[in-house]
Amino acid sequence: MSTPIARPSRLAAVFERCKQEGRSALVGYLTAGDPDVTTSEALLLALAEQSDILEIGMPFSDPMADGPVIQAASERALEAGTHIADVFALTKTVRDAHPDLGIVLMGYANVPYAMGFELFSQRAKTAGADGVLIVDIPAEEGHICDASLKQYGLDRIMLLSPTSTDERIKLACACASGFIYYVSLNGITGADMGDMQGIQDKVKHIKCISNDLPVCVGFGVKTPVQATQVAAFSDGVVVGSHFVGHIPQADNKADICAALSASAASMRKAVGAIA
C-alpha cells in the first residue's frame, strides 16, 4: 500500500507527540448532550483537558453495541432534546478551546445516513472533527461513506475485535486512517476486560499487519491499573463507560465535572506510567 505524501493529520500528530513523550494516548469518550447540552459542554471541555483524543458520541435511539451505561447516556441526551446540530456545536466549542486535541465523532450509521454522508462530513470537518468512527459500517459497506469522508479529509477509524481474522484485519487496515480501535473483548461497551495477555498478543499481531497505523484499545478499561497495563502495549487507551458513569452519580454540573476531572486526571497519569 502506498502512502500519499500529505501534511500529517492531527491524529497522526497526537500519536507522534505521545510517542516522543514515551507514553500511550488517553482517548476519552462522552456522549454529546448527556445529560443535557449545557452540562455536556462543560464535561467535554473538562475531559478534553486530560485527553489526547476526545471521542464525542452522537446519541442514537438504538445503540446496539453499547452496554447499559452508554445506552443510558444516549437516552438522557435524546430526552434532553439533543440534535445533531448540537453535536457539531459542541465539537466546535471543544475544538476552539483545544487546537491540538484529536477529535473523533463516534456513533451509528443511521444518523449520518439520514443527513447524507456528504453533508455530514462537511459539517463534521467544519466543526473541527478529525475523524469518524461508525460502529456499524464495516469495510464491506464503506461504499456509503468512504468517498465523502475522504473528500473532507476526515480519518475513518476502524474497529477490530477478537473475532477479526487476518483477512478482516487486512480489509479494515486498508480503509482505516487515523488509528485502529481494537475492541478488547467480544461484548458491549463497559463489560469486564478479558485476559490481558490475549489482548496484548492480538494487538501485537494487528500492528504487524496495520502498516504503522496506531492501535488503541478500548471496551472495558475501568481502572487506572488496567489503563497502565493496556498502555504498555498499545498506542492509546480508550476510556468510555467509566467516564460516562460519573454523570448519573450527581445531579449538578459542578459535582459531575469535579468527579470527571479527577477520574480523567488519574487515567491520564495511568497511561503515562509505563514501566
Place this chain on the structure above:
Amino acid sequence: MYNLDITHAPDEGGHFGKFGGRFAAETLMQPLKDIEEAFYEAWADEGFHAERLDLLKNYVGRATPLYHAKQLTAAVGGAQIYLKREDLTHTGAHKINNTIGQGLLARRMGKKRVIAETGAGQHGVATATVAAMFGMQCDIYMGREDMARQMPNVLRMRLLGANVIPVDSGTATLKDAVNEALRNWVATCEDTFYIFGTAAGPHPYPLLVRQFHTVIGQEARAQCLDQAGRLPDVAVACVGGGSNAMGLLHPFRDDASVRLVAVEAAGYGLESGQLAASLAKGKAGILHGNLTFLLEDDEGQVQGTHSISAGLDYPGVGPELAYMFEQGRLELDACTDDDALEALQLLTRKEGIIPALESSHAIAAGARIAKSMAADKIVLINLSGRGDKDMNTVFKHLGWVEDAS
C-alpha cells in the same frame, strides 16, 4: 414438491439493490460469515434437506392446507378467497418453518445455545420448541410491553424450558428485543447461534429466513393450481419484518399475472403517527444490520411504533421487501387496529377460524381487495398464525374483560 433453487439471490454482500447488506459491528462480521458459509453448504447437502423436510412434514405438519373460504367469500362478495393455513402448523404460526431450518443449522455448526428476539412470542415459542427438541439451551429476548400483552406465549416458552428475558430499554418492544439479543450475541457468538425471526437483519439472515419460509408459497402455488386449476390473481400477506410475506410471495415473483400485496399495520390510522407501516411511511435508513425502510425522524432517530399486534410492531421491514416495493413488484396496503379486530371477528364467525391479530391485517386487506374483484378471480391470503395468544387483547377491546392496563 419443493423447489430448492435459490432464485433472486442477493449480491455477494447481501444487497438487494441498494437495500440489505451487512451493517454490523466488527465482532459479528466473522460469525455472520460463518453462518452464511454453513447455510450455503447445508443448502447444497441433500441430507440437510431430507432431515428438514421430514421434520416439516412429520413434526410441523406440512403441507398445510389451502382452504377455499366459501363462507367468507360469500359474506364479502367478490373474488374467491383462499386461505393458506399456516395457523395449523405445530406451535400455531409459520415461524416454525424458519426455526427448524436455523435450528438444524445451529446443530450442524456445533452450537449448544440458541437465542432469539420475539415480538408476539410466536418466534420465541417456535425457537424454544426447536431448542427443546434438539436439547439446546435457549434464551429469548422480549420487550416487557410485549410480555404483558402476549402472556400465554411467555408461559409456553417457559414451559418449553426457555429463559424469557424481559427487555426494558427503548420502547420495550420488538426492536429493543433485537438490540438486546444482538448485545448478547456479541458476547456469546462462539457457542451461541442467533435464530433471527424475520426476513431482516444483517446478511445472510434475510436470505436464510426467506429460503426456510418459501415452503409456504411453493405449497400454496401448487395447491391453487390443483384446486382451482390456475394461479391466484392476488397474493396477500401481512408485513412486520416480512417473514410470512417473503415466504408466501417469493415463489410468485416470476408469475407476472399475480399481484403481490403487503399489508402493513396502520395502527390508529395512516395519518395518526401511531402506526408500524415502514414501507408506506418510512424512508431508507440503517438499523439492525441492514439498509431498509425505517420509521424515523429527520435526524435518523428510530421512532416508536404502534400496532395492536405485537408481531407487526416494528419500525423496519425486510430489505428484500423494500427492494421489491422500490422495483414496483410489491403493492402496499395497510389496515388499522380496528380493521384487524373486525376481520378477526368476521373470519371467526363465518369460517370458525380464529386468526392471529397479525394475520387479521392480511384478512382485512384481502377481503377488501376481493370485494373489488369479480367472482371468477382468486385472492390468496396467508393466514400466518392462530389467534389464541391474542384473546386477552381482543376481549379487552370488545369490552368483555376489564382493561387492566
